[in-house]
Amino acid sequence: MTTQLAIRESVTEAPVKKGNRWRVIVARPGKGSSGTYSEDMFRRDAHKIIAPGGQMFINHDDTRNPKDMLATYPEGSYWDETEKAVVAEAEVFSHWKAFVEEVGPHCGVSLYALGESDEDGNVTAIIEDRLNGADLVARPGLVGSGLAEKLYESAIAVSDEKPSVTAAQEERKLEMEKDVEERFSALETLLTSLVTDKQAAQAEAAQVAADEKVVEERLDAYDAAVEAIEAAELPADAAKTLRAEARKGADVAKLIEFAKAVKDGEAARIIETADQGRDFGGRKVESATDLGKVFG
Numbered sequence: 001m002t003t004q005l006a007i008r009e010s011v012t013e014a015p016v017k018k019g020n021r022w023r024v025i026v027a028r029p030g031k032g033s034s035g036t037y038s039e040d041m042f043r044r045d046a047h048k049i050i051a052p053g054g055q056m057f058i059n060h061d062d063t064r065n066p067k068d069m070l071a072t073y074p075e076g077s078y079w080d081e082t083e084k085a086v087v088a089e090a091e092v093f094s095h096w097k098a099f100v101e102e103v104g105p106h107c108g109v110s111l112y113a114l115g116e117s118d119e120d121g122n123v124t125a126i127i128e129d130r131l132n133g134a135d136l137v138a139r140p141g142l143v144g145s146g147l148a149e150k151l152y153e154s155a156i157a158v159s160d161e162k163p164s165v166t167a168a169q170e171e172r173k174l175e176m177e178k179d180v181e182e183r184f185s186a187l188e189t190l191l192t193s194l195v196t197d198k199q200a201a202q203a204e205a206a207q208v209a210a211d212e213k214v215v216e217e218r219l220d221a222y223d224a225a226v227e228a229i230e231a232a233e234l235p236a237d238a239a240k241t242l243r244a245e246a247r248k249g250a251d252v253a254k255l256i257e258f259a260k261a262v263k264d265g266e267a268a269r270i271i272e273t274a275d276q277g278r279d280f281g282g283r284k285v286e287s288a289t290d291l292g293k294v295f296g
Helices: 039-049 094-106 167-231 236-247 253-264 267-273 288-293
Strands: 003-011 016-018 021-027 054-057 069-073 077-080 085-092 107-117 122-127 133-138
Touching (some): 003 021, 039 107, 094 107, 094 133, 133 167, 236 253
Parallel strands (some): 054 133
Antiparallel strands (some): 077 085
């Protein structure tokens, strides 16, 4: 006689990145919290554990919130003879890639699937179900964590009959559910904080880069102005004054033009033919006398 049950098992091995995907150990033969699994059974039913397109979430939240969906398993699960385990390859969504890169190596995987077991607790078959999957969780089974023990066996019946459960067992089950929920909630808060910190750091780095670009552009403009001043071969005092204006960020092209005219004796002609109120390098002058003051 066999009984249908909901399988809840944890694997301490962290996902490993292989190219653009993450290789996940879904289950290994042996004794787990929901029963005992044979190699022959896994070899036969490995493909039933996760169907092609199965989903990976941050944890086992029953709401299955789309915002918490990390990846899909395009080819589903399969038996790997080298690993002697059921494996699957996860394809992470673009907006979660940086997060999984940082957190994935420190996490484990928790499997949930439908199955059948005999009276001795041996899982005899896996039942295909669209909700079967494997989620990313805080690495279970570490010494002192107690999390593996909290992933309790939750037997269900697909028939109309309900399993007989004592009041004490039901109370214990509710306590375990609450404890696991609190642990997963704390993990989710931590993971969200890590993502927020990373985004803030990226924004700060972008601002620093923008500031550096502005400084670089101003230095380039100043260097170009100094080169133009030197090329004009102006008197030392005039060149010094123009360099000071360039250091302030002023456009000295028109000032260089006037300084060259002064040197060549053409300043009076420029003033006589120019409109009153002409703008030289951002400094408005009304007369030749005022224009001369530009150079001290």
